[in-house]
Amino acid sequence: MKFSSIIMSAAAIGMSAVSITNAQQNQAACSSVYTRKELLSLTSSEWTLYKAILAAMQRDGWFAWFSYLHVQWFNQIHGNSQFFPFHRRFVQDWERVGRMYNSGFAQPYWDEMRDYRTPATSQVLTANWIGGNGAGTNLCVTNGVQGGWTMTYPNSHCFSRNFANNGNPTSWYSPEYINSLVQKNSNMATFRSDMEYSLHGVVHIHLGGDMYQGYSPNDWAFMLHHANLDRLWWQWQQLNNHLWTMDGPNSDGAATTLNTNIAYFNEPIRSVMQLGYGNMCYQYSSNVLSRRDLDSDVESVLAVSLPTDILSKYFPETAKTHHINVSAPVAAAISNLSNSDIKAPIAAAAAIFANSPIAAQVQSLITSRQRKRIPRPAEITDAWAKMHNYNAADVARVKKEARDFVDDMAKINYESPF
Ligand SMILES: [Cu+2]
Numbered sequence: 001m002k003f004s005s006i007i008m009s010a011a012a013i014g015m016s017a018v019s020i021t022n023a024q025q026n027q028a029a030c031s032s033v034y035t036r037k038e039l040l041s042l043t044s045s046e047w048t049l050y051k052a053i054l055a056a057m058q059r060d061g062w063f064a065w066f067s068y069l070h071v072q073w074f075n076q077i078h079g080n081s082q083f084f085p086f087h088r089r090f091v092q093d094w095e096r097v098g099r100m101y102n103s104g105f106a107q108p109y110w111d112e113m114r115d116y117r118t119p120a121t122s123q124v125l126t127a128n129w130i131g132g133n134g135a136g137t138n139l140c141v142t143n144g145v146q147g148g149w150t151m152t153y154p155n156s157h158c159f160s161r162n163f164a165n166n167g168n169p170t171s172w173y174s175p176e177y178i179n180s181l182v183q184k185n186s187n188m189a190t191f192r193s194d195m196e197y198s199l200h201g202v203v204h205i206h207l208g209g210d211m212y213q214g215y216s217p218n219d220w221a222f223m224l225h226h227a228n229l230d231r232l233w234w235q236w237q238q239l240n241n242h243l244w245t246m247d248g249p250n251s252d253g254a255a256t257t258l259n260t261n262i263a264y265f266n267e268p269i270r271s272v273m274q275l276g277y278g279n280m281c282y283q284y285s286s287n288v289l290s291r292r293d294l295d296s297d298v299e300s301v302l303a304v305s306l307p308t309d310i311l312s313k314y315f316p317e318t319a320k321t322h323h324i325n326v327s328a329p330v331a332a333a334i335s336n337l338s339n340s341d342i343k344a345p346i347a348a349a350a351a352i353f354a355n356s357p358i359a360a361q362v363q364s365l366i367t368s369r370q371r372k373r374i375p376r377p378a379e380i381t382d383a384w385a386k387m388h389n390y391n392a393a394d395v396a397r398v399k400k401e402a403r404d405f406v407d408d409m410a411k412i413n414y415e416s417p418f
Contacts, residue, residue: 036285066217081256085273117375119171139209161208180405197394204384380395
């Protein structure tokens with residue numbers, strides 16, 4: 001079974017349990033739901049429309065307004081359990097404004113895991129989309145949708161980026177690792193810190209410039225990034241019954257519950273928990289499988305190529321529901337499908353999987369992808385942790401987990417097709 005069908009069946013369970021849902025939330029199901037797509041899946045007419053909307057939002061001061069809000073509430077919304085609900089509500093508010101210009105707008109996301117090995121070569125960061133690194137003394141971005149813009153908050157300055165590592169950011173987080181975080185966390189406190197202190201921070205830091213600052217909403221990459229994080233939270237909510245899971249500390253140290261108010265918005269967290277209800281009338285295209293969606297691919301790779309102990313440690317959901325007990329020779333054949341030695345086992349593996357439900361995925365994975373070791377990911381910096389007042393022990397734990405994952409996968413000679 002593919003990951004996408006798990007999500008669809010989770011959604012179906014949610015919909016059949018309408019009375020529970022309403023008791024939890026007391027909100028009506030949306031009469032219609034629009035879809036947030038991966039940026040590179042937009043059609044050219046959608047992208048033309050979105051560029052015009054973003055230009056109008058800049059002209060009317062909305063970039064400055066969202067940056068101002070993010071700075072004003074900075075200490076309340078990072079490093080605690082407000083992180084996911086606040087940013088969900090924040091991106092949704094941004095999108096609501098965009099939809100006042102044209103109701104065809106839906107905030108896209110950037111599937112950053114797709115580009116994790118060499119982020120600077122991402123198509124997203126080109127003139128066709130959101131532009132690349134800044135240049136000159138002020139690191140002004142001159143291409144892409146915000147190229148040449150003058151931002152007005154907190155003072156007048158050119159829109160800037162300052163890619164890490166002299167313009168060539170090192171690796172981010174693999175699809176396998178992020179999938180593992182979605183699968184293995186059983187509470188909000190650890191899921192939140194795992195995500196906030198890894199992928200979340202590194203993308204902000206590595207794009208740099210405006211994106212590094214408290215006023216990072218100046219860079220539309222902020223919305224693409226947080227839509228992706230929101231999509232991953234939603235995946236986590238739908239797996240293993242976490243739809244209503246909320247725990248961990250609030251900004252004042254008290255326990256966060258579904259009744260805790262979201263900073264600034266003063267609405268209870270429960271009101272944003274369930275997409276498709278109340279004001280949360282959107283869905284993600286990964287739930288209907290976009291062209292660039294990786295989730296089903298990730299699941300297929302894991303199911304056929306990992307030993308049981310690694311599966312249950314890092315991918316407990318896959319272990320429970322997807323694992324195919326292949327015979328030892330087949331497992332060996334599959335794990336030998338490396339760059340240099342790919343041809344011989346293909347025919348055997350393809351024949352064995354020819355009548356299985358995952359035949360098509362196996363076929364495309366073994367014939368079309370190069371497989372390589374997962375590199376250790378970049379880490380958030382001490383300066384960044386300090387700027388956000390992060391708990392140092394939590395940051396150290398998250399960094400160690402990410403390193404251990406890569407090392408454990410290397411130990412079993414796992415090679416990733418991503
Ligand atoms: Cu933020």
